[in-house]
Amino acid sequence: MGLxxxxxxxxxxxxxxxxxxxAIVIDADKLAREVVAPGTPGLAAVAEAFGPGILRPDGSLDREQLGKIVFxxxxxxxxxxxITHPLIRDETARQFSAPPAGAVVVHDIPLLVEAGMAKGYDAVVVVEAPRALRLERLAARGLPRDQAEARMANQASDEDRRAVADVLLDNSGSLAELHAQVDALWRDLVARGDAAG
Structure with a gap:
């Protein structure tokens, strides 16, 4: 499923x-970090394209500095x-080929809608929360409001995500409430798998 x-x-x-x-989770954000880790061809290509100012003194990518540029x-x-999408796509394909038959594989991908990938999954799960609450959460993580808003502006709208959703999870409440929705989704996935098997 796409998440x-x-x-x-x-x-x-x-x-x-x-x-x-x-579930076996393939995390696109994690892969995006791995393909530009120190010593990788991805990081070398990004540094060549954007200059040495996007590198930290230890040679790792300064994600905040790069984010200010690209957003x-x-x-x-x-x-x-x-530079990065082909590298992420190749690693994603490799990971998708590895799970055993019958496994529930979740592709955790922020830009699923923007990349037009919804049709490639058996199901698309969309997590939703009000904009103000999302901004609050991002501020608590230390992301300045202007940067948070710039990133939101570069993502699909809630309406666009809802249009491709097979399952919509509402995360405007507590973590326990969110977990209850996920648990119900899992029971449904297991039941479908049992029926198919």
Whole structure:
């Protein structure tokens, strides 16, 4: 299944809960970090495209500095995506080929809608929360409001995500309430798998 939601929606909490139930989670954000880790061809290509100012003194990627550039400039963002997306796609394909038959595989991918990938999944799960609450959560994580708003502006709208959702999870309440929704989703997935088997 594809799992998506806007920044600050609680998508990571959902994928963690699904993993607790036994799902195999392929995390696009994690892969995005791995393909630009120190010593990788991805990081070398990004540094060549954006200059040494996007590297920390230890040679790792300064994600905050790069974010300031790409979230303010659509051309720069497309240049970055041109470098990283093929690398992420290749690693995703490799990971999708590894799980055993019958496994529940969750592709945790923030830009599922933006990339037009909804049709590639058996089901699309969208995590949703009100914008004000998402901004609050991001501020609590230390992301300045202007940067949070810039990232939101570069993502699909709630309406666009709802349009492709097979399952909509409401994360405007407590973590326990979210977990209850995920648990119900898991029971439904298991029941479908048992019926198919």
């Amino acid at each position: 998506t939601g806007g920044i600050g929606s609680g998508k990571s909490a959902v994928s963690s809960r699904l993993a607790e139930h036994g 303010a400039d659509p051309v720069a963002r497309r240049r970055l995506e041109g």
